[in-house]
Amino acid sequence: xxxxxxxxxxxxxxxxxxxxxxxxxxxxxxxxxxxxxxxxxxxxxxxxxxxxxxxxxxxxxxxxxxxxxxxxxxxxxxxxxxxxxxxxxxxxxxxxxxxxxxxxxxxxxxxxxxxxxxxxxxxxxxxxxxxxxxxxxxxxxxxxxxxxxxxxxxxxxxxxxxxxxxxxxxxxxxxxxxxxxxxxxxxxxxxxxxxxxxxxxxxxxxxxxxxxxxxxxxxxxxxxxxxxxxxxxxxxxxxxxxxxxxxxxxxxxxxxxxxxxxxxxxxxxxxxxxxxxxxxxxxxxxxxxxxxxxxxxxxxxxxxxxxxxxxxxxxxxxxxxxxxxxxxxxxxxxxxxxxxxxxxxxxxxxxxxxxxxxxxxxxxxxxxxxxxxxxxxxxxxxxxxxxxxxxxxxxx
Numbered sequence: 257x258x259x260x261x262x263x264x265x266x267x268x269x270x271x272x273x274x275x276x277x278x279x280x281x282x283x284x285x286x287x288x289x290x291x292x293x294x295x296x297x298x299x300x301x302x303x304x305x306x307x308x309x310x311x312x313x314x315x316x317x318x319x320x321x322x323x324x325x326x327x328x329x330x331x332x333x334x335x336x337x338x339x340x341x342x343x344x345x346x347x348x349x350x351x352x353x354x355x356x357x358x359x360x361x362x363x364x365x366x367x368x369x370x371x372x373x374x375x376x377x378x379x380x381x382x383x384x385x386x387x388x389x390x391x392x393x394x395x396x397x398x399x400x401x402x403x404x405x406x407x408x409x410x411x412x413x414x415x416x417x418x419x420x421x422x423x424x425x426x427x428x429x430x431x432x433x434x435x436x437x438x439x440x441x442x443x444x445x446x447x448x449x450x451x452x453x454x455x456x457x458x459x460x461x462x463x464x465x466x467x468x469x470x471x472x473x474x475x476x477x478x479x480x481x482x483x484x485x486x487x488x489x490x491x492x493x494x495x496x497x498x499x500x501x502x503x504x505x506x507x508x509x510x511x512x513x514x515x516x517x518x519x520x521x522x523x524x525x526x527x528x529x530x531x532x533x534x535x536x537x538x539x540x541x542x543x544x545x546x547x548x549x550x551x552x553x554x555x556x557x558x559x560x561x562x563x564x565x566x567x568x569x570x571x572x573x574x575x576x577x578x579x580x581x582x583x584x585x586x587x588x589x590x591x592x593x594x595x596x597x598x599x600x601x602x603x604x605x606x607x608x609x610x611x612x613x614x615x616x617x618x619x620x621x622x623x624x625x626x627x628x629x630x631x632x633x634x635x636x637x638x639x640x641x642x643x644x645x646x647x648x649x650x651x652x
Contacts, residue, residue, distance in 0.1 A: 258445070259377070262370050263389065265439055267397040269329075269366075272432035274401020275425045278517035279409060281497045283422040288344045291498065295621035297352050298494050302486075302614035304356030309607035312361045314600050321369035322446040328362035329437040333430060340426040359610075360603075368598040369446060371590060380591075387586040388532040392525050395579060399521030404428075406514005468597060469604065474541075477647040478589045479608045481548065484636075484643040485578075486612020488555070491620050491632040496571065499629040503564040516568055520575035527579025540584045541651050547581035548644050555637045559630035 276283065281294055289297055316324040335354035338347060367390060374386035405425050412424035469475050500516060535543050554577060558570040593601045620632050627635075 258373055259389075261443055262366075262373065263393050265436060265444070266366065266370065266390065266393045268432060268439070269436045270394045270397025271401035271404075272332075272429050272436065274398035274517070274521065275405040275408070275429045275432075277398065277402040277521070278406045278497070278513040279422045279425060281494060282513075283339070283425070284348060286420055286422055287339065287342070287348055289348055292621065292624065293345070294494050295490070295617045295624065297348055298490060299614055299617035299621065300349060301352040301356040301359070302490075302610045302617060304353045305360045305610040306607055306614060308357060308360035309603050309610060312365075312603060314603075316365045316368065316600070316603065320446055321365045321372075322440065322444045324361060324365040325369065325444070326437060326440050328358050328365060329433055329440065331358040331361060332433050333437075336426045336430045336433065340423055340430070356610075359606075368602055369444070371598060383590055384532065384536050384583070384587055387583055387590065388528050388536075391528040391579065391582055391586070395521050395525030395528060399518045399525060402517030402521050403514050406511055406517060410511055468593070468601065472592050473650050474588055475592050475601070477651040478585055479605065480643050480647050481544075481585070482605055482609050483612040483615075484640045486609040486614075487616035487619075487639045488612075488636040489609075490613045490616025491629075491636050492574070494617070494620065495624075495629045495632060500564070500567065503562070503567055505564070512568075516571070519568065519572045523572045523576040524579030524582070527576045527581075528583055530576075531580045531583040535580070536583070540587055544581055544584035544588065545644060545648060545651065547577055547584070548640065551577040551581060552637050552640050552644070555633060555640070559633040559637075 284294060284297055285291070312324065331354055335351055335358055338354060339351040342348075342351070370390055371383075371386055374382065374389075378385070408424045408428065409421045412419060413421050416424055469479070496516075497513060500513065504512070531543075551574065554570060554573045558567065558574060561567040561570055589601070589605060590598070616636070619635070623632060623635065
């Protein structure tokens with residue numbers, strides 16, 4: 257019963273998050289950002305995540321997953337309201353700081369709660385199952401939300417012309433986030449896994465968590481790989497919308513933004529399922545390295561496309577292989593983490609991802625003045641190949 261409840265909460269929250277995926281860059285431009293400022297705004301988002309990611313992960317382990325998750329939903333509401341009611345770069349700076357704070361607080365909290373609950377009920381040997389379930393529910397919610405988010409601007413333009421084209425997405429997001437908050441406050445029951453253990457002080461918790469990472473080569477290898485994923489995301493998620501629009505024959509195909517976002521999230525979910533059904537019995541570490549290598553190949557092919565349909569196809573394949581590689585990545589990482597430090601290490605993992613995003617955003621904000629958008633994707637492929645070469649011998 258609890259697994260179904262948590263799956264529903266995750267699905268609904270991911271749907272709300274997905275609403276902005278196909279239009280975030282366009283929303284920021286509508287609110288006053290320029291194309292060159294997009295990377296700066298994404299960088300501000302990543303910087304706020306980096307500053308707060310690990311401290312909020314520790315807060316989650318010590319204060320409790322439920323309280324932290326509810327706090328993240330409140331901050332999410334604040335972000336949506338600020339951006340909805342405001343205009344101009346100052347408002348966008350504040351909005352992206354709140355967006356980053358929401359990400360920092362939420363990462364690791366609900367996931368750790370879900371994983372701990374699943375392990376307590378079914379055992380650690382079912383780690384593959386819960387990892388696949390979380391990834392599938394998250395991708396399903398994001399893809400459905402992205403599809404809806406692609407059509408909401410069209411509905412807004414037709415029936416609510418008095419508001420901005422992308423404001424309806426924020427309004428729906430506010431309503432859904434509030435519903436998730438109510439469900440979380442009423443129905444989530446957290447089991448205290450350390451009730452028989454001595455309460456750990458914050459600095460001691462930091463020391464133990466840091467030692468767990470520093471002394472574990474598998475965790476370090478995953479962190480290195482995750483950094484390159486963040487670098488990739490900084491160019492993919494920031495620039496795919498402007499690049500995709502440039503490939504459209506005319507503006508009548510704008511609804512394809514939502515279709516495109518739906519396709520790549522659905523591909524990520526499909527990748528999760530394919531790995532669970534076909535590859536989960538193979539060597540986890542070798543499969544991870546193989547899938548990352550295929551990912552790079554597809555990324556390079558995507559960057560070479562000038563036809564809209566072919567671009568959609570290969571861009572979707574990127575997320576198929578990202579989805580497939582996410583499962584062994586999660587299994588390797590969670591298999592090395594004790595329950596009482598899970599949220600902290602998962603938050604640290606997310607911090608490393610955001611460091612990759614921040615570094616990539618800084619790089620892209622400079623290079624976009626000298627290179628095309630596909631050129632940024634070629635650069636990301638070089639970074640991923642480099643990390644594969646670094647971790648190959650240590651991980652295998």
